[in-house]
Amino acid sequence: MVPLSYYLVLSGMLFACGVTGFLIKRNIITIFMSIELMLNGVNLSFVAFAARWQQLSGQVFVFFVMVVAAAEAAVGLAIIIALFRTRETLNVDQVNLLKL
Amino acid sequence: MLHLILFSVFGFVCVAGAVNLLLQRHPINSALSLVVVMGSLAVEFLLLGAEFVAAIQVIVYAGAVMVLFVFVIMLLNAGEEERTSGSRVAWLLGIPAVLAGMVIVCWALLARSNAGVAAIGALPGHPADIAQLLFHQFLLPFEVTSILVLIAIMGAVVLAARTESVARSKRED
């Protein structure tokens, strides 16, 4: 018998770790992994709420999130590879051509 | 009671893995930590009764997506991170904002929430039931996401392929 809010707090903490990773890491791949971490936290939240409201569509939604996350990871990593070819670096701070 | 113990243990593992991801300097270490997180998350799913989701979490997420990550890390020969400072804002504004948000959410959830309790296996998510939903109510999103995946594959292939000039220059060496 675990209060549902514990699950939600856990989910929140995972999400916060993901955001923090995004902010402090300089390697683009690590940043991507932080994004995956955020998505996982959200998945846990979905399942928790599905259990709360006794609706399976919460779990189905997790399924879709995973699909999309996979697709996104694939495309994102392909972009990183293409970027690496031109810039020779994985450091995010050195990819700032869009500044004003 | 058991539920609470299991939840705490695996919750702790999750968070530990996430924090380790932040602390490690080499991306491969971070990737492995993320695998640990995903695994313990699968157990959390199971505790809530979502069998199917737990399974595909391990198979797809930990088994395919993370493998992809590891492949790319090894392909690009990513080394340890250098210490460059790019953005003061990220440190000065972003971290406090995240911390503040976390504090607010935790407080709201723990002190004021009446979300109720969940038992072990609160909502059994059998594959048959999920499939029922998936192919009836959620058919359209299902089809659309499959097309999405197809496009993603094509895109990834195009983006990551070697360009002709690079290939030719490599051949001429």
Add this chain to the structure above:
Amino acid sequence: MTPNLHLWLIPILPLIGAAINGLLGKRFSRQMVAGVALAFCGAAFGMALWIAARFSSLTLPHVENLATWLSSGSFSVDYSFALDQLSLVMLLIVTGVGFLIHIYSVGYMWEDGGYYRFFSYLNLFMFFMLTLVLASNYLLMFVGWEGVGLASYLLIGFFFLRDSAAAAGKKAFIVNRIGDFGFLIALFLMIKHFGTLDFQRVFDAVKPYSPETAGVGFLTAIALLLMLGACGKSAQIPLYVWLPDAMEGPTPVSALIHAATMVTAGVYMVARSHVIFERAPSALMVVAIIGTLTAFFAATIGIAQTDIKKVLAYSTISQLGYMFLACGVAAFSAGIFHLMTHAFFKGLLFLAAGSVIHAVGGEQDMRKMGGLRKHIPWTFWTMTIATLAIAGIPPFAGFFSKDEILWRAYQASWIYWLIGIVTAFLTSFYMFRLWFMTFFGEYRGAAAASHGHEEHVLDSRAGAPAPHGHGHAGIHESPAIMLAPLVILAVLSVVGGWVGWPGSLGGNNRFDQFLGPVFRVSTPAVNTEHAQAGESLPPEKETEGAEPKTGHRTELIFTGISVGAGLLGLFLAWLLYLRRPELPDRIAASLHGLYSAVAHKYWIDELYAWLFVKPLIALSGTVFWRGIDQGVIDATLNSSADGARDLSDEVRHMQSGNIRSYAAWIAVGATAVVAYMVWVGLRTP
């Protein structure tokens, strides 16, 4: 049954003339321009005569309401014109003398540029003056009041390429404006207390009040403010300073506007508002004092002036002082009488002076004239008649009107009379001084017998006066078109006073009787039955009758004294300027401090400049221009523009191209949203 006299046509006709000449006159020939101007002005004069002929058959006051002008709540003002004896007198003066001066100007301005513009302005002036005179409410009168100020400005600065002329026009307008401010406040007070500006309704509302002898009430305030307006328009102390400078304008302008008509508007206005003034004795006293002081003050300046037109200008100020003195002792019809005779002889003086200036080729300094009576006899004789009239020598016009004023002034206080007599002496002195210096003795000027060797470029540029000496032989008489008005005005200067032949000399003062119904109707608390019976026998005649022979004898003695003052002035002028011409310089040298003060007009202009003009210009330059306009308005706009630019300059740094900083901002925003949602969620129970 009141016939419709179409009073509105009288002002409108000159307006049409002004419009035609102003808009199309540039393409007309001079004859055409003159023709248009004379036609419309003459038509107005003709209408005035026609109305005068039918006057006795009208019920008075005759009001014609054209349309409602504005209406706001309970306050409304109409375009309406009114006719009574007072306005008929003013109407005839304005149109008659105006028409004569139009004729004169056709000849006088012939060589000048901007011919059509001159006549357009002149007709425009007639329009405004007639509106002023015929208006039946204060607001329409104010329109005319302001309009004549505008026309005066345009005409004074007619030769606009001359700096002094432009400055004089500005000065006239601005000083007038100060008076108009007083007029406006008086109008506001009237609206506040009476709710209307219509003459009849205002006067009906004022009549129940008893005279404010206990000090200053709102009627006194209104009266004093109206007097301030009159001071500006009629050049009394302290706002007279514009009139001498106004001599920069062409001489017909000086004659029409600054002698006969515009400057008398103040007197007319005070006379029209006599109902208010009679109930504010302290205001009446102020009027009398200002009039007396101005008359004396201006006369003292006049004796030391050397420009012929300036002498006449100060003389005008002085005579206007007499008119205000008359109004101040509640002898309103005497004031209007003097207004009429003054229009004749002062108009004549100015026109004749113009003829003199024309004859000697543009010279205005009397020290360079002399002995002209042989060369320009017509001008000489008409000017002589005018000089005799202004000096108050019987039986010329000025004698009757001035004498009546002095007699009525004596009845109020002997001080007024004393200063008035001294002023009459001074008036006679400086006018005959002018007469002797101009027409007698040796010619001291430069216009030689033949101008053959001088080349004349007839300067027909619009903004500069043409040299008035032409290629003919030397000093010459003016053409007939200029002499005819002189003669007519001379005749009027002789006979014009006879309508006011006083009872003491055997007449019955028809002028006073004619204006009686206007000024008697509201005498407070006394003799109302006489007014209602419409008797033409004025009460003052009764009082004069009540003290029969003794009253007449006293009046005759005073009449003799005033004639004596006039003759004394003539004698002194003869002595100093014909017999012993070296004396004036010796006297001036021995009294040199006093003489210097008088010759410099008591440095009043310099005083005003130091006291008002310079501080105002300095204030305007530092506070209003640099301080407010540049410092506040411009600075606000510029600083807001600069601020926007600086702000965007700062914000621009957010776009750094660095992903992590973007993410940080997103995190901040997301946290804010989360916090807000939690707060909302916690608020709803």
